Amino acid sequence: MKRTFWIFPVIFLCVALTLWLVPPPPEGEEAFSGADGKAESAITDIAPDYTPWFSPLLEPAGGEVESLLFALQAALGAGVIGYWLGVSVTREKQRRERQSASREGPGGDAD
Amino acid sequence: MHIMEGFLPVPHAAGWTLASAPFLAWGLISLRRRLREQPEQRMLLGVAAAFAFILSALKLPSVTGSSSHPTGLGLGAILFGPLAMLPVSFVILLFQALLLAHGGLTTLGANLFSLGIVGPFVAAGVFRALRGLGASLTLGVFLAAALGDLATYLTTSVQLAWAFPDPVGGFAASFAKFAGIFALTQVPLAIVEGLLTVAIFNGLARFNGEELRRLKLLPGQEARA
Numbered sequence: 194m195k196r197t198f199w200i201f202p203v204i205f206l207c208v209a210l211t212l213w214l215v216p217p218p219p220e221g222e223e224a225f226s227g228a229d230g231k232a233e234s235a236i237t238d239i240a241p242d243y244t245p246w247f248s249p250l251l252e253p254a255g256g257e258v259e260s261l262l263f264a265l266q267a268a269l270g271a272g273v274i275g276y277w278l279g280v281s282v283t284r285e286k287q288r289r290e291r292q293s294a295s296r297e298g299p300g301g302d303a304d
Numbered sequence: 305m306h307i308m309e310g311f312l313p314v315p316h317a318a319g320w321t322l323a324s325a326p327f328l329a330w331g332l333i334s335l336r337r338r339l340r341e342q343p344e345q346r347m348l349l350g351v352a353a354a355f356a357f358i359l360s361a362l363k364l365p366s367v368t369g370s371s372s373h374p375t376g377l378g379l380g381a382i383l384f385g386p387l388a389m390l391p392v393s394f395v396i397l398l399f400q401a402l403l404l405a406h407g408g409l410t411t412l413g414a415n416l417f418s419l420g421i422v423g424p425f426v427a428a429g430v431f432r433a434l435r436g437l438g439a440s441l442t443l444g445v446f447l448a449a450a451l452g453d454l455a456t457y458l459t460t461s462v463q464l465a466w467a468f469p470d471p472v473g474g475f476a477a478s479f480a481k482f483a484g485i486f487a488l489t490q491v492p493l494a495i496v497e498g499l500l501t502v503a504i505f506n507g508l509a510r511f512n513g514e515e516l517r518r519l520k521l522l523p524g525q526e527a528r529a
Binding site (some may be wrong): 200201204208223224225226227228229231232233234235239240243245246247248249250251252253259262263264266267269270271272273276277278280281282284285 | 305306307308309310311314347350351353355356357358359360361362363364365366369370371372396399400401402403404405406407408409410412456460464468469470471478481482485486489490496499500502503504507511512
C-alpha cells in the first residue's frame with residue numbers, strides 16, 4: 194500500500210509537468226477543450242442540416258458553475274473513499290492490537 | 305463519451321433507450337438481491353461507486369489537445385460483475401444530464417449503453433479471461449480497467465457514426481472521425497484509469513481481504529489456487 198500510494202503524487206506531478214510543457218494553441222482556440230464538444234462540432238460538419246430536437250432542461254450558468262458541480266461530484270466520491278480508508282486503517286490497527294494482546298496470553302493467533 | 309442532449313436522431317435515441325432499459329432493470333434486481341444476501345458488501349460497493357463518481361467528474365487533458373473523462377467503472381465490474389455497475393452509471397449519467405447539461409435525457413439510453421453496459425462487460429470479460437490465462441492480479445486489473453474505458457469510448461464512436469454516416473465515406477469514414485476524437489484522446493486516460501484502479505484495488509486487497517476472498521478474487525486461506 195505504501196508503495197502504490199506513491200502513484201498518486203507521481204501521476205499528479207507528471208500531469209502537471211506535461212501541461213506546462215504544452216505549447217499554447219493558436220489564437221481563438223481553447224486549449225484542451227472537451228472531446229464531447231468536439232464530437233458535437235464533428236456532427237455539424239458531417240450533417241450541417243441536423244438540428245438538435247431537444248435541449249437540456251437546466252443549463253449551468255456558465256463554465257464556473259459547471260466546474261463547481263463537477264467538483265461537488267468528485268468531492269462526494271472522495272468523501273466516501275476517505276471514510277472507507279479511515280474505517281479500514283482503524284480496523285486494522287485494532288486487529289493488530291488485539292492480536293498482540295492475545296499473543297501475550299497463552300492462546301495463539303485468533304484469526 | 306457523453307452524446308449531447310438532442311444530438312441523436314429520434315429513432316436512434318429511442319432505440320438505444322429500449323436497448324439499455326432491460327439491462328438497467330436486470331442490474332437493479334441483481335444488485336438488490338446481492339445486497340440482501342451479502343449486506344457486508346455494502347462498504348465495498350460504496351467504494352466502487354465513489355471511485356466511479358470521482359473519476360467521471362475529472363476532465364483530464366490528453367495528448368490530442370482535448371480533454372475527456374475516465375469512467376471509473378472497471379473496478380466495480382471486476383469486483384461485482386458488470387450488472388452491478390448499471391445502477392451506478394445510471395445515477396452518474398442522470399446527475400450529469402440534469403444538473404450539468406452534460407449528456408442528456410434523450411441520449412441517456414445511448415450513453416448508458418456505452419458507459420454502463422459495454423465498458424463494464426468488457427472490463428469484467430477481460431479480467432476473467434486474463435485471470436484464466438494465469439495473468440497476475442495486477443495485470444488483470446490494469447488491463448480490464450483500461451480496456452473497459454476504451455471500449456466505452458469506441459462504443460460512443462460507433463453510435464455517432466451510425467447516426468451520422470459521412471455523406472461520402474459512409475459509416476467507416478464517420479467512425480474514423482469520431483474515434484479520432486474519442487478513442488485517441490482516451491488512450492492515455494485509459495492508462496491512467498488502469499493505474500488508479502490498480503492502486504485502489506491494492507488498497508481493497510489489503511483492508512478488505514476477507515470480502516475479496518468471499519468474492520473469489522483473492523485465494524482463500526485453504527489453498528484454493
